[in-house]
Structure formats: structure tokens, C-alpha cells
């Protein structure tokens with residue numbers, strides 16, 4: 593953490609402050625010291641646990657959804673399934689088990705070397721890519737579970753009727769927030785017009801446009817679909833920057849490089865980018881609705897029948913409840929999909 597603090601302090605010294613997006617970029621993705629480059633974020637021994645590692649039903653249901661897409665698209669070319677930010681590889685492994693199709697290849701888009709090792713163990717035949725442009729041309733299903741939330745955000749606040757940007761500065765060796773003139777006025781204006789006049793604070797995820805554009809062009813060339821599952825909102829605008837360390841929320845400025853920094857996804861932002869690119873958009877629907885519509889409860893019944901162990905039955909129920917109960921992840925997590933303008937209608941959305 594000391595090394596990353598030195599990097600941050602050096603950058604802050606240049607202007608007196610840095611944007612929140614630059615703070616997140618350095619803390620999460622610095623090529624040597626970044627959290628997502630270096631640390632072991634996921635699992636019980638890490639900082640947080642995600643849906644695929646809570647229950648196999650998550651990946652199995654998405655596997656059945658993917659099989660249906662492949663069936664509907666009926667491409668003569670071979671399909672590939674790419675997990676965007678593949679975590680420990682559990683999701684893709686569960687998807688593969690359900691799909692049972694030898695003519696599909698699998699890949700991970702990943703920057704974390706520790707997770708790449710986990711992913712190789714989970715699915716030895718899968719390929720690894722660092723950028724979307726490295727992925728071979730072929731009909732593709734992209735899956736991004738808790739992928740977009742890792743990207744940097746800017747925050748804007750109206751003080752005494754004047755819009756300012758939230759920055760980070762340092763004093764007495766302690767990072768803290770400050771406000772100053774907006775750095776990227778074009779980006780600010782582009783997003784401000786999407787919020788009601790009475791709004792006095794909003795955030796912009798600075799990478800969503802690029803990610804959605806890269807994926808859209810890829811899918812227009814090759815056909816396929818991209819599924820995103822993430823926590824977020826369609827019409828909110830509060831401060832959602834958060835940090836997690838050892839499964840506990842901590843101050844986002846207190847542990848740069850060694851805590852997970854994320855923000856909630858503004859699904860309206862994805863809808864706008866998708867429309868501008870002439871793509872189809874499906875959703876957003878809640879994770880609960882999506883998984884139940886796709887048969888998560890029936891899958892639970894089948895799995896419970898396949899064991900005599902009461903403990904395994906209880907664990908299966910508990911795992912599914914964590915991802916579909918509204919008080920847990922069911923309501924906060926939303927699902928959406930984007931595809932080129934074809935007749936494809938993916939299951940799971942109204």
C-alpha cells in the first residue's frame with residue numbers, strides 16, 4: 593500500500609488534486625501495484641465473494657441461457673463464450689458443464705495474474721485475453737458479471753448553484769475529498785442532460801462508453817450477444833463509490849491498492865450508449881426475475897433430489913437464496929443484454 597500511496601501522492605502534487613477516476617485507475621489497475629493486477633480479491637480468503645461462488649445454480653442457469661442463444665442464432669461458424677473479468681473461473685466452468693457442446697471455445701478477458709491461475713485451473717482449455725481487440729473473430733456470447741462496476745467514475749456536485757467536480761487531495765499524509773472546476777466539461781455536459789434539473793450530484797462511469805462500443809462493434813462483425821449482471825440503478829444519482837476489504841465496507845480512501853473499489857452501475861447510461869450504436873437492448877430486469885424465469889427454482893429441486901444429505905440440501909437452498917432474495921442480491925443486482933439488430937430475443941427479459 594505504501595508504494596501505491598507514493599504513486600498517488602506524486603500525481604496529486606502535480607496539480608494539487610486528482611480526479612476520482614484517476615484515483616480509481618491507479619488504485620485498481622496500476623500495472624505494478626493495482627488491486628486488480630496484484631491482489632487475490634475473490635473468495636473466502638479474499639475481500640468479497642460473488643454469485644458464481646455462492647451457488648452452482650447461477651452458472652448453470654446462465655449456461656442453459658447460453659445454449660438457447662446458440663440454438664437460436666444457428667451459426668455455421670463456431671461459437672465462443674468469453675467471461676469478461678472471469679474471477680476464479682467458476683462461472684465459465686459451470687456454464688461449460690451445462691452446455692455439453694464440444695464445438696464451443698471458451699475464453700477469459702482478465703488482467704489479474706492470480707485470477708488467471710485460478711481460471712486456468714478451473715478451465716484449462718480456455719484462452720486468455722487482455723483486450724477485446726485480442727479476441728478472435730467468431731460468434732460470441734460475452735458474460736460480464738460484476739465487470740462494469742470495477743471501472744473508474746467521476747463525481748459531480750452542485751454547490752451554491754455551481755457544478756463542481758469531486759477530487760482527491762492529501763494533507764497530513766491523509767487522502768481526502770475536495771472540489772474544484774470540472775476537468776472534462778464535454779463528458780460532464782453529455783451526462784448532465786440525462787438527469788432531472790433538481791439533481792445536485794451524479795456520477796459517470798468513464799469506461800462504459802468504450803466497453804459498450806468495443807463490444808458492440810465486435811458483435812456487429814461476428815454476431816452474438818453480451819450479458820451484463822451488476823449492482824445498479826436506472827434512475828438514481830447518489831454517491832455509490834464503495835470499498836471492500838476482508839468482506840467489510842471500508843473508507844474508499846483508506847486502503848488504496850489493497851481494497852476493492854467499485855460503484856453502482858447506471859443502467860440508463862448503458863441504454864443510451866447502446867441506442868447511439870444502433871444495438872438492441874434487453875432489460876434491465878432484476879437478478880431475481882431473470883434467474884427465476886430461466887428456471888433457477890426448478891434447478892434447485894433437481895439438485896436437491898440428487899442428494900440424500902440434508903446439509904447439502906440446506907446449502908443449496910442457502911446459496912440460491914443469497915442470489916435471488918430481494919433483501920440480499922435479488923433486487924439490487926440487475927441483468928441486461930445487448931445484441932446487434934437481429935431477430936434474436938434472449939430469454940429472461942419481458
Ligand SMILES: C[S@@+](CC[C@H](N)C(=O)[O-])C[C@H]1O[C@@H](n2cnc3c(N)ncnc32)[C@H](O)[C@@H]1O
Nearest residue numbers: 628642677678679701702703704707737738742
Ligand atoms: C468483481 S470481479 C468479478 C469476477 C467474476 N466475474 C465473478 O463474478 O466472480 C471483477 C473481475 O474483473 C477483472 N478485471 C478488473 N479490471 C479489468 C480490466 N480492465 N480488464 C479485464 N478484467 C478486469 C478482475 O480481475 C476480476 O476478475
